Amino acid sequence: MYVDKNLLLSKMSLRGYNISSLAEATGINRDTISNVLNGKTAPSYPVMNAIFYELKLTPQEAIDIFFSSNLRNTKVKT
Known part of the structure; x- marks a missing residue:
């Protein structure tokens, strides 16, 4: 799964978060958030x-x- 890194970073910045502060606020490991942003790990539900609730998305x-972006690149089989 692809995450729109730039959009997520933008929303984080607008709410005053960096990776460390978002990790602390959500209880998610900092490395997990970093890996999601860098495309190394797909985010779990x-x-x-x-992130949805903390950033008030x-x-x-x-x-x-x-x-x-993931859906735009997926072809539907008919």
Whole structure:
């Protein structure tokens, strides 16, 4: 799963978070957040959920960050 790193970093910055402070606020390991941002690890549902609520994302913002580009590149078989 691809995460829109730039959009997520932008939302973090707008809310006053860096990787360490977001990790502390969500209870997610700092390395996990770093790995998600760097594309090394796909975020699990609990990680996405924690980030969604902590950053006060709208549903559309969450889709744009966590799903949008992945879905655009997926072909539907008919």
